[in-house]
Amino acid sequence: MRTGIFMLALAASILFAPGAHSASDPATDKLLKSTSDHTKFKALQQDFASGPEVTKACLGCHTEAAKQIHKTEHWKWEYTSPEGQLLGKKNVINNFCTSVASNEAACNSCHVGYGWKDDSFDFTSEVSVDCLVCHDTTGNYRKPAGLAGNVVTRDMEFPPGSGKILKAIDLKKIAQSVAKTSRDTCGACHFYGGGGDGVKHGDMDSSLAAPEKELDVHMDALGLNFSCATCHMTKGHQVPGSRYAPTAQDKGGARVRGKEYKTNPTTCQSCHGQAPHKKIAKLNDHTDKVACQTCHVPTYARGGVATKLSWDWSTAGKMGPDGKPLTKKDAKGHVIYTAAKGDFVLGENVVPEYLWFNGRVRYTLQRDKVEKSSYPTRINHFEGSARDGKSLIWPVKIMRGKQAYDPVNKTLAVLHMAGNDDTAFWTNFNWEKAVATGMASVGTPFSGKVDFLETESSWPLTHMVAPAKDALRCHQCHKANGRLEKVPDIYIPGRASDHAAWLDSAGWALALLTLLGVLGHGLGRVLVTMRKK
Amino acid sequence: MNAKLSTIGTLSLGLLACGLLMSAAHGAEGDWKRGRVYYQRVCTDCHKAKTGAPVAPNSRTIADWTAYLNADKHAKGTESLKKYVSKEYRASIKASNKAAEKYADVPDEQLFNDVKAFMLKGAKDGDSPASCS
Incomplete structure (x- = not known):
């Protein structure tokens, strides 16, 4: 009897215990993923009042992590190109929200650090490194715009006097739940580049958090389920595959385990090699001229999130009939005008534009001279040609815009947009004041005059890789006015610009002559045979 | 004898409670x-x-x-x-x-x-x- 009770209890405890579940239960999954359970670390069993307090606890074990981060572009927001241009978010101007300078408190919610609100930020501080923004697994970590990358640990009204309450996050729970990066953590910033979901890149938005196969064959949440780091294979926190240092053409083969590589691991070739098409081998003849993405990213912004295709700052500042800043939406509910930002054009399922690209990108930087003309100023320019042996035909998103510049000094304007001060454009809608503050923040002369010029920027498309069945078909390029109609210096059978009427006539004439010859020969044979009879 | 029975009973109930608690805690934690x-x-x-x-x-x-x-x-x-x-x-x-x-x-x-x-x-x-x- 006693033994029976004991056995029953034992059986019940085993039956109801987590270990009884199959390998698909989260506890087992978690166990198999890591040798550390962060809930068990004493350093993390405390209430944290700030982000740096968490970092201090992390560094207690991960002693070199902050030093590694200090060497990354994610920390420095600075990169020197092979051509010697000083780039990175800290230095470039784009044609979305234009620049970080003078807007640090707002923009730097996407910095992997805490407290970068102005030039006084200490880039050598280890506790200012934000571990959680990349390693959170709860999905609850937030760095609200306006707080210079800091987190909220007590409910607070922000902006002050607005009546809007920012909810505190539970840093202890988040710190105890850390693990590898995920699409959600990377996406918390990269999906929202340009100031909103899908705004900037076109091939990255929140639809990639848990995508279907049709949206991205690699990230398919029910299939391969790649995280970003599956391709962006990180070493010592250095994340390869930045758009500042793109690889346009990878002539290497598929990588082999155990072998050391110094090349970019994010290319298609690093897994698929140079001859990836097994069923239709003819397609492999294209890979020396055409990037994989050209066929396999047939359209972008496919996940139901619209991307911005143009942005006209010159119309910003309009008030509605009620005297309040005007906002307009299109039939689908997309915001197409705000007083703070001007007019937008948005698009979904957008067909890319195509150009030769050799991996070198030249930027128009803030101190470079610009001219108002009938041609748009290229904020960045993808270099490449059919003849340099380094270029492939790439799909790109071209962002078009009209943005502020100083017509006297002929430089692009740095715009102070966000802030509670009197000069922020989003507070007072005064261009001269906003540009004066922005230019002063980077030490560039400002004439006091503001005008607008047309600009373009290019963005390589490499995510949202469709399954083979949805890739471009032959006829989408090999026809008149097909996808690659405007790509220069290459012969593409079937396209209008490669169509020569005289060549067609000569060909048909040859065919006709051949037919006549055959018929004549046959007729001759018949006649000779008849004569013999 | 009674003391021994009581010890085993307590241990059994403890095990059962432990199992149920673990189950409840586990069940509450969703992915x-x-x-x-x-x-x-x-x-x-x-x-x-x-x-x-x-x-x-x-x-x-x-x-x-x-x-x-x-x-x-x-x-x-x-x-x-x-x-x-x-x-x-x-x-x-x-x-x-x-x-x-x-x-x-x-x-x-x-x-x-x-x-x-x-x-x-x-x-x-x-x-x-x-x-x-």
């Missing part, structure tokens, strides 16, 4: 990411197809969703909500639904907790309000 995929690919897709109107997690508060999930009523109370995360249901649609196929062997209670974790997290007043997509 919100798996819940998100199931919610989007099964719940939302079916709602879209049958009613044309999917229900976003951020359309209700945590209290609303908790009451709804605890009541275990679906389709205006005509059927059990838990039926739609059951293995039987998943087996019935797995030929045409990849999420049901992939999660075919996940225990019912666990999958229910996964979906619950996503819904509460994504509620209007949750930690991370979520739309249908």
Whole structure:
């Protein structure tokens, strides 16, 4: 009897215990993923009042992590190109929200650090490194715009006097739940580049958090389920595959385990090699001229999130009939005008534009001279040609815009947009004041005059890789006015610009002559045979 | 003798309680990411197809969703909500639904907790309000 009770209890405890579940239960999954359970670390069993307090606890074990981060572009927001241009978010101007300078408190919610609100930020501080923004697994970590990358640990009204309450996050729970990066953590910033979901890149938005196969064959949440780091294979926190240092053409083969590589691991070739098409081998003849993405990213912004295709700052500042800043939406509910930002054009399922690209990108930087003309100023320019042996035909998103510049000094304007001060454009809608503050923040002369010029920027498309069945078909390029109609210096059978009427006539004439010859020969044979009879 | 019996009884009850507590604690912890995929690919897709109107997690508060999930009523109370995360249901649609196929062997209670974790997290007043997509 006693033994029976004991056995029953034992059986019940085993039956109801987590270990009884199959390998698909989260506890087992978690166990198999890591040798550390962060809930068990004493350093993390405390209430944290700030982000740096968490970092201090992390560094207690991960002693070199902050030093590694200090060497990354994610920390420095600075990169020197092979051509010697000083780039990175800290230095470039784009044609979305234009620049970080003078807007640090707002923009730097996407910095992997805490407290970068102005030039006084200490880039050598280890506790200012934000571990959680990349390693959170709860999905609850937030760095609200306006707080210079800091987190909220007590409910607070922000902006002050607005009546809007920012909810505190539970840093202890988040710190105890850390693990590898995920699409959600990377996406918390990269999906929202340009100031909103899908705004900037076109091939990255929140639809990639848990995508279907049709949206991205690699990230398919029910299939391969790649995280970003599956391709962006990180070493010592250095994340390869930045758009500042793109690889346009990878002539290497598929990588082999155990072998050391110094090349970019994010290319298609690093897994698929140079001859990836097994069923239709003819397609492999294209890979020396055409990037994989050209066929396999047939359209972008496919996940139901619209991307911005143009942005006209010159119309910003309009008030509605009620005297309040005007906002307009299109039939689908997309915001197409705000007083703070001007007019937008948005698009979904957008067909890319195509150009030769050799991996070198030249930027128009803030101190470079610009001219108002009938041609748009290229904020960045993808270099490449059919003849340099380094270029492939790439799909790109071209962002078009009209943005502020100083017509006297002929430089692009740095715009102070966000802030509670009197000069922020989003507070007072005064261009001269906003540009004066922005230019002063980077030490560039400002004439006091503001005008607008047309600009373009290019963005390589490499995510949202469709399954083979949805890739471009032959006829989408090999026809008149097909996808690659405007790509220069290459012969593409079937396209209008490669169509020569005289060549067609000569060909048909040859065919006709051949037919006549055959018929004549046959007729001759018949006649000779008849004569013999 | 009685003392020995009492010791074994106490140990047995302790083991039982321990097992039940572990189960409860485990059950309460859902994998919100798996819940998100199931919610989007099964719940939302079916709602879209049958009613044309999917229900976003951020359309209700945590209290609303908790009451709804605890009541275990679906389709205006005509059927059990838990039926739609059951293995039987998943087996019935797995030929045409990849999420049901992939999660075919996940225990019912666990999958229910996964979906619950996503819904509460994504509620209007949750930690991370979520739309249908």
